[in-house]
Amino acid sequence: MSVDKVLEWVEAHDKESLDNLIEWLKIPSIGTDPAYDAETRRAAEWCRDHLRGSGFEVDLVETAPPGGRGQPMVFGRSEAAPDYKGPRVLFYGHYDVQPPDPLELWDNPPFEPVIRPAEDGMGERIVARGAEDDKGQVAMFLAAMRGWKEVSGLAAGGVPITVMIEGEEESGSVNLERFVQSHKDELGKCDFVLISDTTMLGRGRPAITYGVRGLVYTEITLHGPDHDLHSGLWGGKCPNPLNELSKTLAKLWDDDYRVTIPGFYDDVRPLSDEERTLWKKLGIDEKAALESVGLGPDGDVGEAGYSMTEREWARPTCDINGMWGGYTGEGAKTVIPSYAKAKVSFRLVADQEPRKIFDAFKAWLEANTPKGCRWGEVIDHGLGLGVTLPVESRELRAAARAINRASGAEAALIKSGGSIPVAGLLKQDLGLDTIFMGFGLEDDRIHSPNEKFEVECFRLGTRSHAVFIDEMWKLGE
Amino acid sequence: MSVDKVLEWVEAHDKESLDNLIEWLKIPSIGTDPAYDAETRRAAEWCRDHLRGSGFEVDLVETAPPGGRGQPMVFGRSEAAPDYKGPRVLFYGHYDVQPPDPLELWDNPPFEPVIRPAEDGMGERIVARGAEDDKGQVAMFLAAMRGWKEVSGLAAGGVPITVMIEGEEESGSVNLERFVQSHKDELGKCDFVLISDTTMLGRGRPAITYGVRGLVYTEITLHGPDHDLHSGLWGGKCPNPLNELSKTLAKLWDDDYRVTIPGFYDDVRPLSDEERTLWKKLGIDEKAALESVGLGPDGDVGEAGYSMTEREWARPTCDINGMWGGYTGEGAKTVIPSYAKAKVSFRLVADQEPRKIFDAFKAWLEANTPKGCRWGEVIDHGLGLGVTLPVESRELRAAARAINRASGAEAALIKSGGSIPVAGLLKQDLGLDTIFMGFGLEDDRIHSPNEKFEVECFRLGTRSHAVFIDEMWKLGE
Known part of the structure; x- marks a missing residue:
């Protein structure tokens, strides 16, 4: 041939x-x-x-x-x-x-x-x-x-x-x-x-x-009262699902931007020194990448101890891709919403198993249920290895x-x-x-x-x- | 007459x-x-x-x-x-x-x-x-x-x-x-x-x-990258405004559900023992009130040390009335949003001044700006004494x-x-x-x-x- x-x-x-x-x-x-x-x-x-x-x-x-x-x-x-x-x-x-x-x-x-x-x-x-x-x-x-x-x-x-x-x-x-x-x-x-x-x-x-990277994409709902309430008559009296969802999701990361779900990093294949050296040699301009999305050098934000490229290629993440609840129209509406929702996804690296991470997230949510609230079904919008x-x-x-x-x-x-x-x-x-x-x-x-x-x-x-x-x-x- | x-x-x-x-x-x-x-x-x-x-x-x-x-x-x-x-x-x-x-x-x-x-x-x-x-x-x-x-x-x-x-x-x-x-x-x-x-x-x-109660109703925007990003290519590399807004807003309350903005309680007229006694005598059925909005007794959530009625009548609050960002439609979209928004309001009691609280909140936001992000204009949707x-x-x-x-x-x-x-x-x-x-x-x-x-x-x-x-x-x- x-x-x-x-x-x-x-x-x-x-x-x-x-x-x-x-x-x-x-x-x-x-x-x-x-x-x-x-x-x-x-x-x-x-x-x-x-x-x-x-x-x-x-x-x-x-x-x-x-x-x-x-x-x-x-x-x-x-x-x-x-x-x-x-x-x-x-x-x-x-x-x-x-x-x-x-x-x-x-x-x-x-x-x-x-x-x-x-x-x-x-x-x-x-x-x-x-x-x-x-x-x-x-x-x-x-x-x-x-x-x-x-x-x-x-x-x-x-x-x-x-x-x-x-x-x-x-x-x-x-x-x-x-x-x-x-x-x-x-x-x-x-x-x-x-x-x-x-x-x-x-x-x-x-x-x-x-x-x-792999992917776990979920949608979660936090329920509070069974209907929207007037924030004057109820503010301070009962759980506000938006307050509580923010407080709960905020716990997903520690100060080093590491995901706090127990066992999350158990199966992560560590980044080798060889890969680190190899990737450095690629000469990727991280500053220019940040500039291309309108961010300065202080936009280099993520898991402590890793460069931007290392974080993208070798480390798992957790991101809120969407979040909504209450009144989102023009002006003011003084409402305490009945529920609040978020789309939360995880990018996974070898050898994390999507199903295991999905289950760990569900268990974490249960363990972190805000007082007086309850979680709706955790929807799985797609898992990928x-x-x-x-x-x-x-x-x-x-x-x-x-x-x-x-x-x-x-x-x-x-x-x-x-x-x-x-x-x-x-x-x-x-x-x-x-x-x-x-x-x-x-x-x-x-x-x-x-x-x-x-x-x-x-x-x-x-x-x-x-x-x-x-x-x-x-x-x- | x-x-x-x-x-x-x-x-x-x-x-x-x-x-x-x-x-x-x-x-x-x-x-x-x-x-x-x-x-x-x-x-x-x-x-x-x-x-x-x-x-x-x-x-x-x-x-x-x-x-x-x-x-x-x-x-x-x-x-x-x-x-x-x-x-x-x-x-x-x-x-x-x-x-x-x-x-x-x-x-x-x-x-x-x-x-x-x-x-x-x-x-x-x-x-x-x-x-x-x-x-x-x-x-x-x-x-x-x-x-x-x-x-x-x-x-x-x-x-x-x-x-x-x-x-x-x-x-x-x-x-x-x-x-x-x-x-x-x-x-x-x-x-x-x-x-x-x-x-x-x-x-x-x-x-x-x-x-x-008085009212301060605001709308805030947290900006990150200048356009929406793919969460695969950018997840973990730069600030995600939804992650960061949740983390920031979560800091608005301490574990006792007290608002953490410095000076927030400075002008609050304390609840007198007399009022406390008087209100107790009114025989308001707080359990029934919670039931009427679909909550059990564990829905009695709010500032520590006060009853539900006391919290409504005599204590100020902070509530997220609306929050949104990223993808909120059907299914999955793996986006890191360019910005995230929230409507945050405060109910005030005598002798809190709305303008003073508005300014304190603005200063608090500035002091708590997430790394790599910036706040848009803090919109005032209405102040009331x-x-x-x-x-x-x-x-x-x-x-x-x-x-x-x-x-x-x-x-x-x-x-x-x-x-x-x-x-x-x-x-x-x-x-x-x-x-x-x-x-x-x-x-x-x-x-x-x-x-x-x-x-x-x-x-x-x-x-x-x-x-x-x-x-x-x-x-x-």
């Missing part, structure tokens, strides 16, 4: 690959909105047909539960060449996109992709909803697969890949776990997961993300070599404070580790108006995926 | 007095709503004409600022008889009413008054918006005045009364202070204020309210005697945790004390659908106001 010929092919067919992406981007696959169900399905069909064109066996598999809604899964596979001895790869991506609102903030209609000069004169970019997240990143894989098929005649150049491209990522992947459970036979044959849905460290600084891949894993090193060969640059090893629940799900259910080989930039405005993807990034990602196939072969040698 | 004849007259003309009230209640004087401006004025005219019919000199005085809106003040006076030596009374009331929404919860249209049997078989009640608050209570005064005029031929039986019945009470009395300032000559001649806008201790338990009248004052004793003579029952001396800003205003600007001689019941549903006023209460109030005139004469003897 000649990877060089594949790289030549993808370079020569650069425009064709971009045109393919543009064709895909024109299909408004807003998976969350039933009004777009037909379009979303069309985007899945487009992807199926394209993969078939590259020699994969592909079907659309329905994911809807009985009587429910679901977007079809693009589920495909390529066969191993007879002499292939490397691993089987599970490629995961998604073809659904975020709703494009607010429309008036787009410079061009979100589903009429345009290619524009990059603002800083560094090449060009594709502007459209989904340009990066995740059609653009999946399209890099598709272009590389097309190249291997054209050059070698084999799907994926003979590397066995199972492909799972879903249409529900932006609406919570509600049917994914059931899908995984019912396709364990095929998925269980895979050795690890490859996902392109993350960013680089910056322009010209490719990276592999070897860890993402955090994952961290050993940086010395052979697949990760293969991916790093692929990027290095494709770009000439060393792939930085980074983590992300965000959560990619599918990775936790595949780890938990199938024991699969995930390698995040992503080529987005932080300013790609995913989920926002004028989402874009740099053509340079697209090209680098395509080349990297092409070389990655070669690295898979080498793992078997 | 023969008060007995007046009492006979009012008894004989009971139906006429009720019919007058019903006529007044039919006018939808929703002062806050410009759509009802003409009706609101009509209610003022009705009141003016009625008072004129009782011998008062009365005018409607415009209160609107240049270019602004305002409801006319019913401003009247009666002359002292040549041999009168008692005080001049300032009678205050309001003819505007709360909007009647939600209309569908009314058993009869809110401006089509009906007389219904009381639920417990104890007489009858008038049901309509304004039936108690405050047309019904003002109508008791009007009926008593009519009686005196008919019997003695003199307005108010020769007692000098200045009458100020406004149309903006339910919309914050925005023009009242300016009115008071520009009518200081007339108002300054008065010796004290009489207001019927409070309740009795219960059915058959008439009361004089000798103190109401609390007032407490010495229970031994001769006017208060006169009012108590009037009630006693009219009802055969002792007037309980009670306070209220609510605020009646006009009383504070008249104390502050003119040095006038207020006597609250009110005949409402706690279940009169003022501001709610099916507002009602017991006919028994209306009669008792009318008789009490009639005797009150006699008591004024006696004060001069």
